[in-house]
Amino acid sequence: MNIQENISLKEYNTFGIDVNAKRFVSITSVYQLQQLIKEEKDIFLISGGSNMLLTKDIETLVVHINFKGISIDQQNHNDVYITVNAGENWHEFVLWCVSLNYGGLENLSLIPGNVGTCPIQNIGAYGVEVKDTITKVEAIEIKTGKLVSFSAEECQFGYRNSIFKNKAKGKYILTSVSFKLTKNNHKLNTSYGAIESELSSKGITNPTIKDISDAVIAIRQSKLPDPKEIGNSGSFFKNPVISKEHFEKLQSDFSNIPSYVISDTEIKVPAGWLIEQSGFKGKRFGNYGVHEKQALVLVNYGDASGKEIYELAQKIQHTIKDTFDINLEIEVNIIQ
Numbered sequence: 001m002n003i004q005e006n007i008s009l010k011e012y013n014t015f016g017i018d019v020n021a022k023r024f025v026s027i028t029s030v031y032q033l034q035q036l037i038k039e040e041k042d043i044f045l046i047s048g049g050s051n052m053l054l055t056k057d058i059e060t061l062v063v064h065i066n067f068k069g070i071s072i073d074q075q076n077h078n079d080v081y082i083t084v085n086a087g088e089n090w091h092e093f094v095l096w097c098v099s100l101n102y103g104g105l106e107n108l109s110l111i112p113g114n115v116g117t118c119p120i121q122n123i124g125a126y127g128v129e130v131k132d133t134i135t136k137v138e139a140i141e142i143k144t145g146k147l148v149s150f151s152a153e154e155c156q157f158g159y160r161n162s163i164f165k166n167k168a169k170g171k172y173i174l175t176s177v178s179f180k181l182t183k184n185n186h187k188l189n190t191s192y193g194a195i196e197s198e199l200s201s202k203g204i205t206n207p208t209i210k211d212i213s214d215a216v217i218a219i220r221q222s223k224l225p226d227p228k229e230i231g232n233s234g235s236f237f238k239n240p241v242i243s244k245e246h247f248e249k250l251q252s253d254f255s256n257i258p259s260y261v262i263s264d265t266e267i268k269v270p271a272g273w274l275i276e277q278s279g280f281k282g283k284r285f286g287n288y289g290v291h292e293k294q295a296l297v298l299v300n301y302g303d304a305s306g307k308e309i310y311e312l313a314q315k316i317q318h319t320i321k322d323t324f325d326i327n328l329e330i331e332v333n334i335i336q
């Protein structure tokens with residue numbers, strides 16, 4: 001195991017924040033990880049670094065999860081059961097599934113990050129959440145070093161949420177994720193407006209899994225900044241869910257407020273719209289700001305610090321609270 005000293009984490013996080021890791025190790029097997037945590041309990045985990053804002057140097061050992069491997073556990077005429085090690089890149093795994101015509105993940109094409117972290121916030125996009133395909137998550141319990149497994153139910157998945165963001169936070173290192181995907185009778189999800197129009201613009205009426213994946217990739221490339229060009233962490237805030245009463249009150253002041261009905265009593269409001277209404281969309285403050293096409297995305301244009309971006313996020317939160325009386329929750333992990 002090669003523990004390096006004083007490594008910049010700029011290349012390891014999609015925001016491109018240049019903070020120092022006092023000690024850093026890249027881990028390539030579960031066994032190595034188990035050996036490591038016998039000695040080191042105080043660790044900071046980094047996988048794809050696409051869901052974190054680093055606001056300071058990291059004094060504890062930074063453990064980069066880098067173990068690879070995909071195995072087909074079982075299959076029949078209709079379904080295939082696959083286990084993927086945590087360090088595999090998410091989008092490459094999705095493309096692999098698409099190339100073999102395994103259905104279920106195509107709407108989640110081009111999401112950055114690794115497979116091992118996909119259950120943590122139950123990644124979702126274009127009408128699909130990863131929870132619907134996950135059968136099992138394996139993890140090492142940091143305290144004991146034991147390998148444990150969580151069924152999908154035990155993961156307690158919710159909207160951008162799971163047990164790993166709550167009760168189990170900081171207690172486990174996720175090592176592999178198992179999926180059940182379809183080989184036939186795919187349940188294609190094209191209900192999301194942008195997918196429908198992308199397919200119809202290409203004259204596709206009977207889409208394949210690949211058609212949907214290609215459509216999602218095209219939409220994402222046209223709307224979201226590529227972290228390789230402009231540092232960012234995708235959606236910075238969650239879409240808030242408010243009471244129906246609260247929504248109706250807001251509607252009297254903002255008649256064009258968009259909404260999605262969640263239940264008889266709850267309404268989801270797009271955080272991007274709230275931010276745009278508050279005048280932040282496209283605003284640039286030196287080396288950082290709010291993306292011009294997507295108000296939900298905070299960006300690092302150059303050498304911004306994580307602290308500066310976090311302060312901007314807090315400013316946005318205060319403005320939304322003052323204007324709409326809504327608490328905007330941050331989706332990205334703030335490391336401070």
Ligand SMILES: Cc1cc2nc3c(=O)[nH]c(=O)nc-3n(C[C@H](O)[C@H](O)[C@H](O)COP(=O)(O)OP(=O)(O)OC[C@H]3O[C@@H](n4cnc5c(N)ncnc54)[C@H](O)[C@@H]3O)c2cc1C
Nearest residue numbers: 045047048049050051112113114117123124173174233234
């Ligand atoms: C351009 C862009 C677009 C995005 N679009 C979407 C989207 O459409 N939908 C969506 O849901 N998300 C989206 N995201 C967010 C992000 O891609 C996902 O949250 C992704 O799952 C994060 O994976 P990661 O490997 O990069 O995690 P990291 O950022 O490396 O880690 C996330 C958190 O988990 C911890 N951690 C890391 N590895 C492990 C491990 N093995 N076990 C336990 N804890 C660990 C870290 O310490 C950190 O707290 C987007 C991000 C970007 C940059």
